[in-house]
Amino acid sequence: MEVHSCQHRLVSLLLLCFWMLFIRAHGSRKRISVTESMHAQTTLLLLTMIRSRAFLEGDLAPSVTQFNYFIFCTLSPCFAQTVPWRTICTFKFNKDESLSSIIYNYKHGFSGFAAMLTAEQAEQLAELPEVISVQRSRRYRTATTRSWDFLGLDYQKPSELLRRSNYGQEIIIGVIDTGIWPESRSFSDEGYGPVPARWKGVCQVGEGWGSNNCSRKIIGARFYHAGVDEDDLKIDYLSPRDVNGHGTHTASTAAGSVVEAVSFHGLAAGTARGGAPRARIAVYKSVWGRGGAGSGNSATVLAAIDDAMHDGVDVLSLSLEVQENSFGALHAVQKGITVVYAAGNSGPVPQVVGNTAPWVITVAASKIDRSFQTVITLGDKTQIVGQSMYSEGKNSSGSTFKLLVDGGLCTDNDLNGTDIKGRVVLCTSLGIPPLMLFPVALKNVLDAGGSGLIFAQYTTDILDVTKNCNGTACVLVDLDTAQLISSYISDTSSPVAKIEPPRTVTGEGILAPKVAAFSSRGPSVDYPDIIKPDVAAPGSNILAAVKNGYKLESGTSMATPHVAGIVALLKALHPDWSPAAIKSAVVTTASVTDERGMPILAEGVPRKIADPFDYGSGNINPNRAADPGLIYDIDPTDYNKFFACTIKTSASCNATMLPRYHLNLPSIAVPDLRDQTTVSRTVTNVGEVNAVYHAEIQCPPGVKMVVEPSVLVFDAANKVHTFKVSFSPLWKLQGDYTFGSLTWHNDKKSVRIPIAVRITIQDFYADVA
Numbered sequence: 001m002e003v004h005s006c007q008h009r010l011v012s013l014l015l016l017c018f019w020m021l022f023i024r025a026h027g028s029r030k031r032i033s034v035t036e037s038m039h040a041q042t043t044l045l046l047l048t049m050i051r052s053r054a055f056l057e058g059d060l061a062p063s064v065t066q067f068n069y070f071i072f073c074t075l076s077p078c079f080a081q082t083v084p085w086r087t088i089c090t091f092k093f094n095k096d097e098s099l100s101s102i103i104y105n106y107k108h109g110f111s112g113f114a115a116m117l118t119a120e121q122a123e124q125l126a127e128l129p130e131v132i133s134v135q136r137s138r139r140y141r142t143a144t145t146r147s148w149d150f151l152g153l154d155y156q157k158p159s160e161l162l163r164r165s166n167y168g169q170e171i172i173i174g175v176i177d178t179g180i181w182p183e184s185r186s187f188s189d190e191g192y193g194p195v196p197a198r199w200k201g202v203c204q205v206g207e208g209w210g211s212n213n214c215s216r217k218i219i220g221a222r223f224y225h226a227g228v229d230e231d232d233l234k235i236d237y238l239s240p241r242d243v244n245g246h247g248t249h250t251a252s253t254a255a256g257s258v259v260e261a262v263s264f265h266g267l268a269a270g271t272a273r274g275g276a277p278r279a280r281i282a283v284y285k286s287v288w289g290r291g292g293a294g295s296g297n298s299a300t301v302l303a304a305i306d307d308a309m310h311d312g313v314d315v316l317s318l319s320l321e322v323q324e325n326s327f328g329a330l331h332a333v334q335k336g337i338t339v340v341y342a343a344g345n346s347g348p349v350p351q352v353v354g355n356t357a358p359w360v361i362t363v364a365a366s367k368i369d370r371s372f373q374t375v376i377t378l379g380d381k382t383q384i385v386g387q388s389m390y391s392e393g394k395n396s397s398g399s400t401f402k403l404l405v406d407g408g409l410c411t412d413n414d415l416n417g418t419d420i421k422g423r424v425v426l427c428t429s430l431g432i433p434p435l436m437l438f439p440v441a442l443k444n445v446l447d448a449g450g451s452g453l454i455f456a457q458y459t460t461d462i463l464d465v466t467k468n469c470n471g472t473a474c475v476l477v478d479l480d481t482a483q484l485i486s487s488y489i490s491d492t493s494s495p496v497a498k499i500e501p502p503r504t505v506t507g508e509g510i511l512a513p514k515v516a517a518f519s520s521r522g523p524s525v526d527y528p529d530i531i532k533p534d535v536a537a538p539g540s541n542i543l544a545a546v547k548n549g550y551k552l553e554s555g556t557s558m559a560t561p562h563v564a565g566i567v568a569l570l571k572a573l574h575p576d577w578s579p580a581a582i583k584s585a586v587v588t589t590a591s592v593t594d595e596r597g598m599p600i601l602a603e604g605v606p607r608k609i610a611d612p613f614d615y616g617s618g619n620i621n622p623n624r625a626a627d628p629g630l631i632y633d634i635d636p637t638d639y640n641k642f643f644a645c646t647i648k649t650s651a652s653c654n655a656t657m658l659p660r661y662h663l664n665l666p667s668i669a670v671p672d673l674r675d676q677t678t679v680s681r682t683v684t685n686v687g688e689v690n691a692v693y694h695a696e697i698q699c700p701p702g703v704k705m706v707v708e709p710s711v712l713v714f715d716a717a718n719k720v721h722t723f724k725v726s727f728s729p730l731w732k733l734q735g736d737y738t739f740g741s742l743t744w745h746n747d748k749k750s751v752r753i754p755i756a757v758r759i760t761i762q763d764f765y766a767d768v769a
Contacts, residue, residue, distance in 0.1 A: 268504055404496055535563065706726045
């Protein structure tokens with residue numbers, strides 16, 4: 001290990017030195033553009049891969065300021081032996097200066113390094129024949145008691161999947177996030193056996209973290225701080241310890257041990273546990289700071305993925321919101337690791353979904369059948385139900401009648417001249433996303449002496465902001481309810497209202513599952529011929545561990561570890577399944593209807609029936625995923641064939657390569673249907689040996705769809721079948737996306753994939769789904 005690391009660091013140094021000699025001898029032959037802030041620092045990432053031309057983004061201006069970049073390259077095995085590195089280093093700078101510029105070495109799944117260089121130096125480095133691309137490093141943003149029961153994984157009455165997978169025991173989930181708080185009861189290792197012998201990771205000590213903080217539950221921990229903003233490092237632990245809370249929350253959601261009698265100020269009370277409560281956790285702290293977004297970058301996350309491949313994780317959970325080609329994740333998948341990413345929190349507008357590479361599972365967020373109902377009683381005895389998480393303080397303004405006023409948008413101008421001291425104020429937000437205005441409204445009301453806030457918006461499901469009301473009665477209502485309250489105020493001489501404390505309600509009568517308003521929507525801008533997100537999972541008001549307790553949080557960050565935990569169970573149950581097979585099982589068994597048999601809805605303006613760009617194939621169904629019947633498997637090398645130009649894995653790109661919708665994914669997207677288009681798929685039988693499946697098609701409106709053959713017969717000698725799906729436009733009309741599905745079924749199994757098609761007649765036409 002030590003010798004290998006030193007050798008790799010030397011190779012990195014040699015390439016830097018060789019590049020310096022190259023610049024002096026040849027100068028620059030081409031200009032490469034890069035978007036940059038001239039006063040920021042960024043990290044150069046040099047990845048030793050296959051030879052290709054280089055690329056950067058934006059406009060390049062020479063500068064002596066250092067920045068971060070991704071650089072992909074290849075090194076000949078004899079390269080290090082043919083360059084007199086001592087002479088080359090002294091030509092530009094000495095060995096110590098060279099080594100100090102190198103931040104990370106990548107040596108497990110791929111070769112390369114990260115270094116601090118100027119934009120001009122990055123441009124020159126891209127000229128080397130060994131370098132295949134140069135990219136700016138990008139910042140990454142971070143994107144329970146009831147949710148697992150809602151999904152059918154009841155720990156008190158174990159489902160078949162939980163029992164057959166032994167609760168995920170011996171599976172290792174790598175969590176790349178803000179670290180972990182090891183003292184939480186969710187990470188107790190009581191009753192655990194020895195750490196799996198195949199584990200090769202380490203317990204990296206640091207500030208507030210010793211080797212004793214790792215355990216039979218948290219079996220390894222690393223942290224990556226080089227290239228991170230100094231301001232974020234100052235307010236964080238220089239160790240795997242989590243000051244933010246985000247990483248602790250996600251880790252306990254995926255694999256937290258069973259903890260009884262937890263709640264958030266009495267709300268959501270119950271037993272907390274992760275999806276795979278007996279799985280082991282490996283921590284990779286790559287995001288820093290206290291803020292909701294945190295601070296991380298491509299260099300830190302790529303270093304974490306590289307180490308995770310070496311350490312022996314089975315699943316990687318990344319609750320991060322990024323826009324990049326997931327180069328590191330591809331190598332992890334090619335080593336048999338399933339990678340789960342968050343879709344992002346920029347919904348409900350379309351075309352904002354992140355992490356859209358086909359080799360990862362991209363997760364949307366949905367709502368479970370739990371609400372925190374808060375009753376508002378008006379002076380005429382009318383009772384209205386909203387939602388909130390506020391907790392009654394010692395001097396709480398709730399539970400008694402107060403004068404009620406309409407504050408409009410509750411801006412400074414709206415409240416100017418209005419006496420709201422000691423009163424409950426109705427504020428209305430028509431914006432998208434609406435909650436950006438809630439903190440402003442709350443501050444303005446409190447500053448003016450208000451005693452309570454009724455905040456109206458198009459959805460009441462995003463409750464996180466109400467946790468900050470600090471004893472002040474606050475409640476969210478929808479716009480229709482706000483109109484009723486406003487009418488009461490207008491028609492009453494002295495209107496009053498009383499806001500009760502919230503209470504937890506679960507089960508029937510609550511519309512669920514439902515796609516959360518904040519969940520990022522497709523289609524993918526980068527890959528319109530791939531449906532993203534892949535699947536939805538609970539991500540709204542999820543209770544999980546943080547420092548010194550448990551907290552309710554919302555986001556696709558919370559949905560991602562739900563899928564990671566389920567993947568861990570599937571990996572334990574089917575250790576020979578590839579990442580593509582596991583993804584297929586998750587996707588093809590997802591639910592598109594709620595428990596009443598009604599279509600799942602998606603929050604937005606307006607609320608609508610969800611489509612594949614809202615939730616992929618539907619809401620995850622873990623017990624069905626355990627036995628999917630058929631799977632759409634993919635040889636990991638196939639990704640290189642379809643994405644060579646994007647991920648820079650070859651020296652040249654084949655302009656005639658097939659469209660990406662020919663990749664054997666458990667979905668089909670045809671974004672430019674002009675004439676008949678035929679797509680092939682291959683399915684493998686993983687269920688009963690002798691089985692017959694029939695095709696059931698739901699044609700996208702305006703599209704004729706034919707499946708050949710329409711019947712698949714499997715037996716011991718025929719476990720794999722290929723079929724073709726042809727699409728033909730029924731009219732020549734520029735259109736929007738329409739949706740359908742293809743389901744292979746028999747009397748026991750139903751294997752469904754979503755389909756999205758857009759008829760186009762003009763190449764320049766661009767539309768929003």
